[in-house]
Amino acid sequence: MFQAVLLPAAMPKDVWICIKLIQEPFVFDCSAAEQKPKDPEADNKSDGSEETGSDKILAFAVSSSAKLVALTDDTKRLVLFRCEPSWQVISTRWVVRRCTSLVFTEAEDEVWAADKSGDVYSFSVVEPQKTGELKLGHLSMLLSMTLTPNDKYVVTADRDEKIRVSHLRSPHNIQAFCLGHLEFVSSLLVPPGHPQWLLSGSGDGTMKLWEYESGRRLQSWDLKQLRDMPNSDTEKEKRSAVSRIAGSPGGHHVAVQCERVPSVQLFGMEQGTEERLMPSSRLTLPHCPLDLTFDPQGRLWVLLDSRETPFLVYTHTQDSWQCDSESPELKRVTEALQPHWEALQDSAGLESRFQHLYKGNFDNMASYREKKQQRLQQQKDQGGKKRGPGKGQQSNGASKKAKKGNQPGPVTKASS
Amino acid sequence: MRRWYISILSLNTSIKNKMSVSMPQKRYYRQRAHSNPMADHTFEYPVCPEDMDWSQLYPEFFSDHQSTQKAAQVEFADIGCGYGGLLVELSPLFPKQLILGLEIRVKVSDYVQDRIRSLRAAETGSYQNIACLRSNAMKYLPNFFSKGQGLVYTNTDVEEVHLWMVKHFSEHLLFTRVPDAELVDDVIISRLGTCTEEGKKVQRNGGKNYLAVFRRVEDQN
Numbered sequence: 001m002f003q004a005v006l007l008p009a010a011m012p013k014d015v016w017i018c019i020k021l022i023q024e025p026f027v028f029d030c031s032a033a034e035q036k037p038k039d040p041e042a043d044n045k046s047d048g049s050e051e052t053g054s055d056k057i058l059a060f061a062v063s064s065s066a067k068l069v070a071l072t073d074d075t076k077r078l079v080l081f082r083c084e085p086s087w088q089v090i091s092t093r094w095v096v097r098r099c100t101s102l103v104f105t106e107a108e109d110e111v112w113a114a115d116k117s118g119d120v121y122s123f124s125v126v127e128p129q130k131t132g133e134l135k136l137g138h139l140s141m142l143l144s145m146t147l148t149p150n151d152k153y154v155v156t157a158d159r160d161e162k163i164r165v166s167h168l169r170s171p172h173n174i175q176a177f178c179l180g181h182l183e184f185v186s187s188l189l190v191p192p193g194h195p196q197w198l199l200s201g202s203g204d205g206t207m208k209l210w211e212y213e214s215g216r217r218l219q220s221w222d223l224k225q226l227r228d229m230p231n232s233d234t235e236k237e238k239r240s241a242v243s244r245i246a247g248s249p250g251g252h253h254v255a256v257q258c259e260r261v262p263s264v265q266l267f268g269m270e271q272g273t274e275e276r277l278m279p280s281s282r283l284t285l286p287h288c289p290l291d292l293t294f295d296p297q298g299r300l301w302v303l304l305d306s307r308e309t310p311f312l313v314y315t316h317t318q319d320s321w322q323c324d325s326e327s328p329e330l331k332r333v334t335e336a337l338q339p340h341w342e343a344l345q346d347s348a349g350l351e352s353r354f355q356h357l358y359k360g361n362f363d364n365m366a367s368y369r370e371k372k373q374q375r376l377q378q379q380k381d382q383g384g385k386k387r388g389p390g391k392g393q394q395s396n397g398a399s400k401k402a403k404k405g406n407q408p409g410p411v412t413k414a415s416s
Numbered sequence: 417m418r419r420w421y422i423s424i425l426s427l428n429t430s431i432k433n434k435m436s437v438s439m440p441q442k443r444y445y446r447q448r449a450h451s452n453p454m455a456d457h458t459f460e461y462p463v464c465p466e467d468m469d470w471s472q473l474y475p476e477f478f479s480d481h482q483s484t485q486k487a488a489q490v491e492f493a494d495i496g497c498g499y500g501g502l503l504v505e506l507s508p509l510f511p512k513q514l515i516l517g518l519e520i521r522v523k524v525s526d527y528v529q530d531r532i533r534s535l536r537a538a539e540t541g542s543y544q545n546i547a548c549l550r551s552n553a554m555k556y557l558p559n560f561f562s563k564g565q566g567l568v569y570t571n572t573d574v575e576e577v578h579l580w581m582v583k584h585f586s587e588h589l590l591f592t593r594v595p596d597a598e599l600v601d602d603v604i605i606s607r608l609g610t611c612t613e614e615g616k617k618v619q620r621n622g623g624k625n626y627l628a629v630f631r632r633v634e635d636q637n
Contacts, residue, residue: 119484139454139554139555140555160555160556161463162558168633170589170635171588172588172590173589173590173635174563176563177464177558179463179464179465179558179559180463180464181463184465361458362458363458364458364522365458365522365550368522368523368526370445372526377442
């Protein structure tokens with residue numbers, strides 16, 4: 001029996017570190033990875049659209065048995081690893097556009113990649129060199145993706161507030177939309193133990209619970225309201241997107257992280273005539289968390305932006321979460337990470353991963369309506385005086401013609 | 417000629433005084449045909465189809481006695497309705513059914529809304545079943561409409577576009593082409609190429625209309 005605690009560390013960095021509790025840490029440096037072979041034809045094109053990316057890692061995924069890992073970076077690599085019996089790169093493939101999300105099928109035969117243009121590709125694991133196949137597309141940047149139990153559906157979430165549930169084996173067939181968020185949808189989770197439920201987190205600061213097969217919304221929580229600190233009326237709390245939702249393996253707890261907020265909101269399952277999720281406790285943290293996850297024993301691991309204490313572990317005992325600072329695994333993991341901290345340093349920190357995803361408001365109608373009002377007013381005023389269109393009331397075509405007429409004709413020069 | 421021109425206008429003015437709403441003049445609403453559908457223009461759209469208040473667009477269909485009858489639903493959608501020619505043409509043919517035009521351009525959608533308003537004012541009880549919304553159908557169709565079965569009518573005067581649409585709809589496993597034989601009595605077909613601005617332009621220039629109709633079918637799996 002082994003224990004694998006693989007923290008999905010959601011920070012852009014070149015180096016990816018996996019710390020497995022019974023093995024030596026595995027370090028993979030993307031900048032030293034395989035380079036894309038130069039395509040002589042591509043060199044002739046000077047469209048300028050292909051800018052070289054950095055080697056920052058954009059997304060990664062771990063398979064259900066924890067035997068396979070995949071990652072994708074800013075240079076558009078898709079690297080597939082096996083972890084057993086030892087770490088090894090199986091293949092390096094290339095994605096068409098930068099990806100935001102990766103997920104393995106439960107059967108571990110494919111890894112699915114969602115990209116910034118809204119497309120989803122599936123990559124074979126069984127044939128590790130095979131190029132990706134286009135599966136489905138959104139009209140907006142994809143931000144999160146998950147598969148439902150038994151690989152029945154693929155759930156994709158985008159910047160246009162949409163969550164789409166499609167049949168995995170026939171993705172052109174949309175089962176349902178889960179519509180309700182008011183901003184981009186940044187995280188998705190099918191909680192363990194509740195195969196018909198979907199949890200989603202958004203830039204609108206809420207988490208919602210859905211019955212994804214029908215698209216029916218069951219519950220919704222405003223994370224900001226749950227934080228509700230009475231002393232903070234002087235500072236306007238900036239909107240904070242939900243950056244991670246994690247579920248305990250037993251299906252009893254859910255942990256939620258919001259960006260740049262130094263706390264974790266926990267939810268518990270309430271038993272009754274029908275199961276409901278209820279906010280249970282809030283853990284205050286010394287720093288803002290970068291990521292969190294539950295281990296197979298149900299302990300909550302939190303990754304902090306701190307060299308001294310990068311990890312915190314919490315155990316649930318008797319209706320409360322206790323921080324376990326003496327755990328030998330915690331010590332081991334911290335020691336394994338610290339030497340590599342510099343490589344991880346250039347991380348999210350104070351910056352927000354999601355701030356640029358909020359849409360600006362361009363009111364196309366306002367200036368048009370104003371001009372229309374002016375035109376109608378002028379017409380009304382001049383209606384009694386003149387018949388026909390007023391002087392200042394030329395349509396676009398007429399005013400353009402008038403302009404043309406004013407220009408001097410071609411001047412012929414006398415040839416010498 | 418000039419006198420005739422003035423007399424027509426004086427007729428218009430007197431009608432104007434009687435009518436509360438006058439017909440909009442297209443020349444004030446001209447806008448070029450292309451608009452970037454990937455750009456972040458601000459559109460109003462409901463969070464989900466259940467939240468959509470159709471009574472604002474079709475007041476007569478959602479008045480007080482509505483509780484006794486089943487809530488009316490939009491059954492026809494004209495995606496890219498332009499200046500509303502098709503909406504106006506179809507309105508009297510399907511008086512009990514709601515027809516919606518979606519148009520992305522600011523001026524053009526405003527024109528259609530003004531046009532419908534003025535038609536409704538001119539003929540009481542008529543044109544109550546058509547309306548126009550400014551929206552990006554490509555992105556927001558699922559916000560307005562729930563999943564349904566139905567027919568897709570495509571029409572273009574550009575052969576390449578026609579072939580492209582036929583290819584993609586035919587390849588899509590959830591659509592099947594409706595053969596011409598089945599469309600003989602279809603009332604919409606005969607009007608598609610003639611009542612819109614674009615359609616009339618094609619006729620004037622002696623162009624050809626390419627038509628293709630597809631039916632949404634169940635997933636075979």
